[in-house]
Amino acid sequence: METLDILVVDDDADIREALGLALELEGYSVGLARDGGAAWALLAGGARPALVLLDLAMPVLDGAALLARIRADDRLRHLCVVLVTAFASPADATRAQADGVLHKPVSLSDVLALVTSTCGDRVAERP
Template sequence: MDTLDILVVDDDAEIREILALALELEGYAVTLARDGGEAWSLLDGGVRPALVLLDLAMPVLDGASLLARIRADERLQRLPVVLVTAFASPADGALAQADGVLHKPVSLSDVLAVVAGRCGSRVAVRP
């Protein structure tokens, strides 16, 4: 079974790559998925990230549906999921199931703060 730090799920390739680069520069291992279907295949196949950063509006399997699957699966229901979306509102059912939300456009400093709060800092101490 693979162990990852962060799974980034977003259909926007530029957002995926920017988040991956920022997180990797901070010392996190990152895996990318372009939609909920790809992310579900990884998770159902045994990948266990410390945190999922999840967009809501995606093709194939949207973020709300993926989050519902995660919460319904005994193997995954405690997996921390933070929504990174322009669409979540306090009345959104997905928001109630998530462990947090970052609203797009999101600052990298906000993403890094949430990740560090959930996963701890990974930056190596430099001499």
């Protein structure tokens, strides 16, 4: 089982890489997935991040469908999932399944505050 603090799922390579690098520089173990299908493969393969930062609009498997799969899976339903989206307001059903929402463009300070406030007890303590 892969130990990750945070899984960043976004089809925009610039956003995905920037978030990943910034979080790694803060000391987090970060996994990256280019779409919901790649993220599902990681999760089905045993990755158990404390936090999933999930874009909604993606090819292959969109964020809403991935979130629904996560919540329907007994092994994964406890994962902390935060939507990171450019949509002004995600659909109510999707928003209700998420642990939080960040609106793009996001700042690193907003992401770090969210990690601490929403999922801090599940993310490994930083030295």
